[in-house]
Every structure is written in structure tokens, then in C-alpha cells.
Amino acid sequence: MSLEKLFANFDNYIPLNEEEREDLSKRVVERKIKRRQFILQEDDVCKHYTFVAEGCFKKFQVDQKGTEHNLQFIAENDWIMEIDSFYNEKPSRVFIEAIEPSVIFQITKPDLIELFMTNPKFNRNFRVIIENRFVELENRVLQAISSTAEERYLTFLNQYPKLSQRLPNTQIASYLGITPEFLSKIRKEISKK
Amino acid sequence: MSLEKLFANFDNYIPLNEEEREDLSKRVVERKIKRRQFILQEDDVCKHYTFVAEGCFKKFQVDQKGTEHNLQFIAENDWIMEIDSFYNEKPSRVFIEAIEPSVIFQITKPDLIELFMTNPKFNRNFRVIIENRFVELENRVLQAISSTAEERYLTFLNQYPKLSQRLPNTQIASYLGITPEFLSKIRKEISKK
């Protein structure tokens, strides 16, 4: 069952005991999400911390010209949050949309705070979740300021081998900050070698 | 006195009462840092969370060619950490170096954990510190994948008006991910308008 995936995810950090699993399961809501369905839209306040049990989402921002820019892909066994909006109740600047049919577990802010209060282990676990994403983001900034598009693409393939097979190249190009045409050219170059 | 700046920094989050200030002051160490002095070098483990009371630092990574890439500037009233290295005791991939003579306060991991344990307010405050940096990082990734160098430069000027006057353009160029020559060209374009 999907809840098991949520529990198992914490085994990567500090595993939960039976009681803690109970606490958590009482506070999360399972949802099935269709392809192309949004779980967060621009200007809405992000009300949930979300765990992806199955499927895949993209988090993106839309510029003045209407072009989408993918900030992140989130597949099964990973967490999505729009931190600024969630904690500070600001309108979100991003959209979060399902790329595949998905199953998620969501927890609201009051419930999360409750967990933090009653048990420091949750505090610690959720801190580690943020830290991991933090490290990922710093790596991305470094790549952005120091590498060519080809290097960034190879890093992406290396870092997300499964994801890169599930995603259309248009989406990957948006994530890398290049046009699909240029990604196509890069792929051709690589295949020559 | 400099310690006051540290206390005042928490007023931006959840202010500390007298007792908490005591707790904190017993666990931080004040250091004076000279220009060009490093407080973290590549391959060392980051042992401290650092608050900058005066001065300015740069956090950068060096690539295979020996080129420096600035990930972040940290000036007075801000926090520096190399999260992955600090929490997971991994060797750091970055250097942190003073650009100006500086005064800092440092806290070790055991002391920080102690604070987290004894008082949830610290937990909360340090989580917010990370969140703020997190938002900054996401904005930078977005800019990197969606904006031209000129747009990124204008955003930088706008976001860090004081910093941009204290830093040499070579350092700003490294932060933006462009060459100093190209930054010079951009500045010329802007001044024409």
C-alpha cells in the first residue's frame, strides 16, 4: 500500500516507530492526481507539504512572455513544497503540475506544526528533507554559473537516469534553461562521440 | 558591542528573551577575520555555523581550470553555512573567504544541537534562516534558466544595492556567471540608456 512508501521514505533519515507512524498517518491525506492536473497554481497559497508516492510532477514558473521554466521535477519517493508560500502564507509564484498520473500524501501546515511540537524527530526529519533539496539547489546554481549546456545536460542524465527517460526533451530543455532545438543539437553532438 | 548585532538578528525571526540570549552567548565564539583570510577551505569539514557581524565574505568553488565561481556573498547581519559539510561531516567543496576585514560569531554543531534540544525557538529560528537562503537560491536558479546576463545584473543591483558598491566587478561577474569583460560591456549598454 502507498502509505508504506511514505513510512519507508523516513527510513532514509531517522526511521519512525509504530506510534510515530500512527501519528503521521492520521495527519496525511492521500490523493490521486490525474495527468495535467495542478496541485498548486500561481497566486494561490501553498497549503500542503506533499509526498509523491507514485508518478511525477513539475514545478515551474511562467514569465511575461508566457514561457514555462521548470525549476524542479519531483518523482516518487520525493517531497514537494513551495516553502516561501507555505510557511509565510504568501501567494505562490510557481505552478506544480502532474506530468504523469500520480498518488500523493499531503499534510497541512497546522498538522505539520503539531508533529514538530509533539515529537522532535519530525522536526529533524523535515529539516533533513529541506537540506537535501538545498544541496541540490546549490549544485544547480554552481552548474548554471560555471558549465555549458552540454555539461549541464550530461550531469542531468547522470543524476536522474530514470527521470530522463520518462520526460519529454522539451521539459528537460526548460529545466536546463535552453531551447528544445538546442538540446536536440547537443544530443546529436553527444551521439557522435 | 557586536554581540548585540547577533541578538538583533533574531528579532527578524522570533526574538530571544534574556535567558535565551545568555544561552546563545555562552555557545558562540567571536572572531576577527582579516581580508583574504579563509574560514573554510575545500576538503575541510565545515565545523561552524557562522554569523557575520561586520565585513563581507564570498563563498566560491574552484573548477578544474582553477577558475573561481562565486556562489554567494555574505555581508553583515547574515549567516553562512556549508550545510552538507556541516550536518553530514563531508569534506567541503567550497571555500569561504573574507573580502573585507570582518567580525564573526561561530557556533559548533554540538552546541547548535544542544540549543535545538533545550529550546524549540532556536530550532524554529535556524529553520527560518535556511528557508530564507532557500528562497534566494530558488530565485537564482530561476533567473539562471530564464534571464539574460543583463537582466541578472540589474536584479543583483536591485537586490543588493549596498553590496554592489562594495564589491569589485570581477567578483560580481563571477557571481553572475559571466566574464568581467562582458560585464563591462553590459554596464556600458546600461549607462547609454
Place this chain on the structure above:
DNA sequence: AAATACCCTTAAGATAGATTAAGAGTATTT
């Protein structure tokens, strides 16, 4: 099964940004 939307590739021409080199102007060090 046809229609529609989406996706991938190619190529020509345009623009953003890098590289190299050189010179003048400021700080810093001796």
C-alpha cells in the same frame, strides 16, 4: 480511423557571451 495536438529534428541566420590582447587607472606592497 481520422483529426488534432504534441514532440523531435534539421538548418540558416541572428544574437549573447567568451576569448585574447592591450592599455590606462587604482590600490597595495615594498
Place this chain on the structure above:
DNA sequence: AAATACTCTTAATCTATCTTAAGGGTATTT
């Protein structure tokens, strides 16, 4: 005060990446 090391700028040339346009291939929807 001279010497040295940075910093900023300019310009020419080169390379990375974008834009536009077009065609063929796959999914999805009707």
C-alpha cells in the same frame, strides 16, 4: 616613492545559444 598587483575598459574575433521555419513522427482525442 617606486614597484607590483589588481581592476576596468575597449575592440576584434570566435563560439554558444536563440530564433524562425519547416517536415516528419508519435501520442491523444474525437
